[in-house]
Amino acid sequence: MTSVLYDVPGPKARRISLIGSVIGVILIGGLLALALVTLAQQGIFEARRWAIFGQADVWSLIFNGMGATLSAAAIAAVIAFPLGLLLCLMRISDVAWIRVPTRIVLEFFRGMPVVLMMLFVLLVFATSPFIAVVAGLVLYNAAIFAEIIRAGIQSLPKGQREAGLAIGLTSFQSRLSVELPQAIRRMLPSLVAQLVVLLKDTSLGYIVAYGELLRAVQVMADFLGPQFLFPVFFVAAALYIAINLAVSRLAIWIERHGSKKAAGGVAKAPTAGVTTVIK
Amino acid sequence: MDVIIESLPQYWDGFLRTLFLAVVSGIIALVVGTLLAAARVSPVAALRGFSMAYVEVVRNTPLTIAFFFAAIVLPRLGVTFQQFEIAAIIALSAYTAAFIAEAVRSGVNSVPVGQAEAARSIGMTFGQVLSLIILPQALRTVIPPMINILIALVKNSSVAGAFFVLELFGYGKQLANDHGDAVMWVLAGVAFFYLLITVPLGYIAHQVERKVAIAR
Secondary structure (H helix, E strand, O other), X not given: OEOOOXXXXXXXXXXXXXXXXXXXXXXXXXXXXXXXXXXXXXXXXXXXXXXXXXXXXXXXXXXXXXXXXXXXXXXXXXXXXXXXXXXXXXXXXXXXXXXHHHHHHHHHHXXXXXXXXXXXXXXXXXXXXXXXXXXXXXXXXHHHHHHHHHHHHHHOOHHHHHHHHHOOOOHHHHHHHHHHHHHHHHOHHHHHHHHHHHHHHHHHHHOOOOOOHHHHHHHHHHHHOHHHHHHHHHHHHHHHHHHHHHHHHHHHHHHHHHHHHOOOOOOOOOEOOOOOEOO | OXXXXXXXXXXXXXXXXXXXXXXXXHHHHHHHHHHHHHHHOOOOHHHHHHHHHHHHHHHOXXXXXXXXXXXXXXXXXXXOOOOHHHHHHHHHHHHHHHHHHHHHHHHHHHOEHHHHHHHHHOOOOHHHHHHHHHHHHHHHHHHHHHHHHHHHHHHHHHHHXXXXXXXXXXXXXXXXXXXXXXXXXXHHHHHHHHHHHHHHHHHHHHHHHHHHHHHO
């Protein structure tokens, strides 16, 4: 493997790089060790603190929190995607009185913190925290989905729409049956990446008192005692990050497998940087 | 409506604090993120590995978890912050740096191979290739996505408001508690001040995008 950014390293450069790597690993290892020692001094690694994970109740609380997180994310995604599609079609409509208001609405929701929308729904409409979380996520992510799909449609070659119109499709039919399918396929990696953002944002539910994973952690810490806060938090955070990593990997996998048959037939130019030259 | 005018001083204070958090964390994140991106394409394997691992883990960590850790878990371990703003800035800039690094890396990828090859063929070292040839071109193409990341940073700073920092969202929560009868107006006021930052930034990103698209 070589990169176009630097020459193939010779023996000397390789040695320097190796020494640099070793020093780097030692530095990072040292920092980690320091953190671990500090934690150990607090008594974090005492077996009794971790023994709580032998109890079924602790796991059931964690999985309840996890389930609350995932169900909010799933419901929000299922509602937000069609809504985003609709908003996208309205945003690129030929009719000005549909296009312009939609644009303003999209700008508004995109420029707003999700947690503020959640709090707004919670307090103004006096709903349950679950509805507030889902509503906040739907409003924000529908706007983002709309923008992503719009970017996909705009990246298509002009000929796609022209061909659609030329065979007698109406403007709307061309959007629906020619452009949208290609745009969605092309933007699939971005759409899945946005799903990760959505999943991460469910953790904001903690702030509006929704019983998701972090809230479950706090409830357990209050119930079991503060000395158990770190172990419970550690396990919950690891779970959260593991799920997000899995979805991100899925996005990368889709990108890799989808790009082979990318719609619209645009050839990719070779680029510098980490793209390695395969011999 | 009266509530907004009545509590204008709080709004203004919160607005300034939001702006402060965003600007300071933004600058730190830009610097750290660019360094991380440089490490990601460097010849030293450990730097590449570290940068990759950092970006991968941080991008998949919800910000709320980071703040929860800093605000609620750390004090239990005996680490307390004199001013919680400092913890907020650390969390926000560490989080945003990962996204900046990804943006810069994709920018590096967008520079044609010939540029790097030409630079190397006239005898430039890796550091020179990167700092004189690749990064200046890469940064130009990544300005729009970077502005979008900064917009996200402004919005993300609201999470700090939920954890003891009195910025816009923090004041919003407080005012909503004090004025239970006018919650809608209170929060609409908060929204207005957020849009005051994010909409102009979005407009700039759009304009820059147009210019750069023509240039390349």
